[in-house]
Structure formats: C-alpha cells, structure tokens
Amino acid sequence: MCLAIPAKLVEVHGNEGVIELAGSRKTVLLTLVGDARVGQYVLLHAGYAIEVIDEAEAREVAALQRTVFEAEEENQ
Amino acid sequence: MTAASKIEDARTALARWAEQAGRPLTLMEVCGTHTMAIYRHGIRSFLPPNVRLISGPGCPVCVTSQGQVDQIVELSRRSEVTIATFGDMVRVSGSASSLERERARGADVRIVYSPHDAVSLAEALPSRQVVFIAIGFETTVPTEAAAVAEARRRGLRNFTILAAGKLVPPAMTALLESGELELDGLICPGHVSVIIGSAAYEPFAANYHIPCVVTGFEPTEILDGLAALLRQAAEGRAEVENLYGIWVRPEGNRKAQELIHRMFRPGPSTWRGLGAIPGSGCHLRDEWREFDAAQRFGVAEGEAPEPPGCRCGDVLCGRLRPYECPLFARVCTPENPIGPCMVSTEGSCAAAYRYGRERSE
Numbered sequence: 001m002c003l004a005i006p007a008k009l010v011e012v013h014g015n016e017g018v019i020e021l022a023g024s025r026k027t028v029l030l031t032l033v034g035d036a037r038v039g040q041y042v043l044l045h046a047g048y049a050i051e052v053i054d055e056a057e058a059r060e061v062a063a064l065q066r067t068v069f070e071a072e073e074e075n076q
Numbered sequence: 077m078t079a080a081s082k083i084e085d086a087r088t089a090l091a092r093w094a095e096q097a098g099r100p101l102t103l104m105e106v107c108g109t110h111t112m113a114i115y116r117h118g119i120r121s122f123l124p125p126n127v128r129l130i131s132g133p134g135c136p137v138c139v140t141s142q143g144q145v146d147q148i149v150e151l152s153r154r155s156e157v158t159i160a161t162f163g164d165m166v167r168v169s170g171s172a173s174s175l176e177r178e179r180a181r182g183a184d185v186r187i188v189y190s191p192h193d194a195v196s197l198a199e200a201l202p203s204r205q206v207v208f209i210a211i212g213f214e215t216t217v218p219t220e221a222a223a224v225a226e227a228r229r230r231g232l233r234n235f236t237i238l239a240a241g242k243l244v245p246p247a248m249t250a251l252l253e254s255g256e257l258e259l260d261g262l263i264c265p266g267h268v269s270v271i272i273g274s275a276a277y278e279p280f281a282a283n284y285h286i287p288c289v290v291t292g293f294e295p296t297e298i299l300d301g302l303a304a305l306l307r308q309a310a311e312g313r314a315e316v317e318n319l320y321g322i323w324v325r326p327e328g329n330r331k332a333q334e335l336i337h338r339m340f341r342p343g344p345s346t347w348r349g350l351g352a353i354p355g356s357g358c359h360l361r362d363e364w365r366e367f368d369a370a371q372r373f374g375v376a377e378g379e380a381p382e383p384p385g386c387r388c389g390d391v392l393c394g395r396l397r398p399y400e401c402p403l404f405a406r407v408c409t410p411e412n413p414i415g416p417c418m419v420s421t422e423g424s425c426a427a428a429y430r431y432g433r434e435r436s437e
Contacts, residue, residue, distance in 0.1 A: 001136045001164060001422060002109050002215040002267040006323075029192055031222045032332045043270060043323050046162075047190025048219045050332060051270050051323050058322075 004045040006058065012038055017049065079296065086299035087122055093306035094124035102128045102258060103305055104394055106248060107265035108135035108422030109293055115427035117295040119302075127306065130257075130394035133247055133347060134265055136212045137164040137420040138392055141346040142380040144240055145170035145416075149178055150375045151207055151238065157373070158184040158201060160194035161209040164420045167413065171380045191216075191223035191237075198227065198235035207369040210237040210358075214271040217241040217358055218332035221339040224360075224367050236369035241358030242345055244268050245276055250353045252284050257394055261287040261305030263298070266320055271336075273328025274318040285314040292320045339364050346377070348416070349389030388415035391424050398428035405429055 010025065011018035017030050019042065028044055030036050033052045041058035042049035094101065105111060111131045114120065120129055133139045149170045152159045159175060166175045166187065179185040184204070188194050191208055198206035210220040220237060227235040244265055251257065264277050269290045277288040287308035291301030297319065304317050318324055336358070345357025360368045370376060382389060385403050390396035398404050398417070408414040410426055417423035 001162065001212060001420070002107060002134075002265060004215065004267045004270070029190075029222065031226075032218050032329065032335065034331060043267075045215055045267065046219045047192050048222060050215065050218070050267070051329060053322060 002045070004043045004050060006041050007044055008055075008058070009036055009038055009040050009042055009049075009052075012036060017042070019044065082296045083122075083299065086296060086303055089303040090122060090127070090299065090306060091124050093303060093310045094127050096310035097126070097306060098310075100126050100128070101260040101306065101309055102130060103261040103263065103302060104130050104132045104257070104259050105263040106132040106134045106244065107263070107268065108138070108420065110134065110263055110266065110298065111424055112422050112427050113293045113295070113298060115431040117298070118431070119295065119298055122299060123302070127302075129302070130397075131391070131424045132251065132394055133350060133392045134244075135392075135417070135420050135422040135424070136216070136242065137162075137168060138388060138416040138423050139242065139247075139347045139349065140165075140168070140211055140240065140416065141348050141377070142170060142382055143346065143378045145174075146172075146380050147370070147375055147377045148209055148238060149173045149175065151369060151373060152178045152183040152185055154205070154373055156205045158186060158197070158204040158206045159209060160186050160188045160197055160206055162211070163187040164422075165209055165211065167419045168416045169383065169414070191220045192226065195223050195227045195230065195232065195235055198232050199230060202234060205234050205236070205372075207373075208235070208237045209240065211240045211242075213242055213244050213265065213268050214336070215265075215267040217340070218271060218329075218335050221335045224339060224364060225335070227367065236367050236372050237360075238369045239340065239358055239360045240345075241340065242347065243342065243356050243358065245272070245279075246342075246353050246356035247347060247350060248280060250347075250350050250356070251393060252280070252286070254350075254393075259286055260309050261289070261302075263301050263305070264288050264290045264316075266290060266292055266324070269318075269320065269324045269328070271329050271332050273326050274316055274324050275326040276328065277316045281314045281316050287314050288316045290316070290318045290320045290324050292323075347392075348382075349392035383414050386415035388417040388423075388425070391417050398425040401425070
C-alpha cells in the first residue's frame, strides 16, 4: 500500500501538476511538497507527490531502473 | 556495471559479512512493499545459511484489527453511506462479512485510487454520505489529511473518514519491547521514511543497539541494504544507514509531517497480532471532528476474535512463516482468503503463495 513511483513533472498549475509516465499524462496533487517546477521528478503515492527532486538526481534512478530491466531481460 | 555483476557483488558482500559475523543473524523487513519485492525476486535465495530474513507488520490492510474490519462493514450497511476505499480492503473478512459481500447485498462500495477521488465523489453525490476508509501508514496519512482539508475547503458536509491511520515507529517499539524476537537488523520502510525521515530510526539504533537501513525496492537496493546490515552486525555497530537518499532525507517531508500533526493526534490503536499500541493511531483532532465517520454514524471499533485457525497475527510479527500456518494454501488461498495476509497484494501469505514456498526459503 506504500507503493510509490517516480515520474517527471511536465506542467505545474498551483497545487496541481501533470506528470508523464510511460507515455501517458496524468494530473497529480502537489499539496504535500514545496515549490515543484516543471522538469523535476516527483515520487507519487495515492495521487499525491510526496517528494520532489531535480532531474540530475533522477538520472541515477533511471540508470538504476535500466540495470534492473537488464537483469530481468537476462533472467528470461 | 551490469545488473548481473551488481547482484554478484552483493552476493559476495552478503557471504563475507555473514561469515565475519560468525553467528546466526535474524533480519526483519517492516514494509509490505519490501515483503512483496523480496518474494518476487527470490531475495531469500541469496542469503547465506546463517542469515534469516523475516517479515514484520508492514502491510496496513493486514494489521487492521478484526474489530475495525467489523466497524467498516457496519458503516457500509448504513443505507445513506457510500464507502470509498483502497481496493485491498474490499475482500478482507470481518467476523461475519466483508465489504465485498455487503456490496453483493446492495451496499454502495467504491474503490478509489486516491483519497482526493473520494472527496470528488462526495461532491458528485450530494445526496449520499461518502465515508473514506482512511487506513495506511505515514506514507498515506498525509494524503488523507490533505483530502480532508480539501473537503473543508469545498464546504462538503457529506464527506467523512474512518480515521484508521497507523504510525510505524510505535509498532516497531512494541515489537522490540515484546522480547519475543532477537533481531540483528531492520530494513526500515522505504516510503514511510520519505515522510518521517531516516533520523526517526536513530532511537532504535541507540536504545536497542539494532542496525537499521533505509533502502529502495529494486533487487540490488534490497541486497545492498541486507549487506549493510550484515556488515554492521559483523563490525558490532548499530547505526542508521540511508541508502535511499535520493528520496529520503534525514528530516523527512516536513510539510507532510506538519499536516499530519495539524489534523491528527496520536492515540492508541489496535494492531492485528500486536494488540493495542499507545500512540500508534491517528485520531482526528477536535477541530476536525465533523469529518469523523465513527462519531457521525455512532459506529465504534469493538473487539472481535480472529477467524478460526487464522495465524495472520503471528505471521505479521515474524513469529510464523506463511507456509507454517496450517491453513496456508490448503484452506486459505487468494481465491478464498481466510485472513488479510492472503488478501492484500502486500500480505506475506499472498506473496508466498504467488511466488512459491520453496523459492522463499
């Protein structure tokens, strides 16, 4: 139930944002984080961003997820 | 570095530190999402023979008391009430019924993805009383608090919550104080930590001399976390290590913490398997009382016995492995679950059933 996923913010309108995830766009609430900017990455839980980081930091996450993806490919 | 070599490095590190520790070691993960990932990726197959990994009370649906499930069922029976809930709760059985069975009998039960959706539902159904079942740990409680604040902002008089949120550190204290388990390390809940911060575990490292690690949910992150715990044990250290620093700050998410504090006061809460734990429940403060479904509908949480033969309480505290329960996979299956640990996708029993018993050992 505490599942949370990272996603890139592509629009910000006050307390609402739009994220892009796997090619689709979705509205998220930014009530629980401070100033979030377009281009940053949010950690999404139950429709709310619960944390926000800069793109540079998020690249590490992306790199990590790629290695995991490779591992799963290798296992198949 | 490829994933395969990362995993091989982790395996080498686990073997090295386990050997150096030179004694049996028991580690516990306290997060249902970790439990699921550990079974899914067969993490236990990487553990050296002297290391045991057990699951703690990390699944919010599973730790909800039987009396509270009965309370939820009771609320759904009110003709004016529409229940809005996270999906996992629907199939959990109370003493006599579940939301699923009540829905078949005509109760209005809706699954929502976000507490915010429950607020919008109330606005769309002005003739109904929408009750959101606000279960969850620190990760989820701020989203529920934000939804209640939004309901007040919109002036909704037909939205309430069943305030059933739970706090993890008091449960960890209760588990350690019980003296039933000799734990040599804790994998702290990753996304709870985003909110409460890694510093929240310092008292556990200091007072119980227990190594703590905050880590992510990918296989390499979990393996690195386990290796860090074994290393601390081998070197006789007990510290909080944060390997999930990309999302977890020592102080956590202050804004979310303030919102929790503004709306809820800590009070007693009953956990399946652990009983009543002081300060572990999120009770609505007086100034938010109008949003309290238990008060509005006069439905209290009573005491209720566990389903006959069900050992979820023992599984949740790491006293029993899922397959050690006599009902596991014989009477209790995901299609016909007896206890909540087989219902929730994050329950230890559901994970053990889905990903195989042998693989888990």
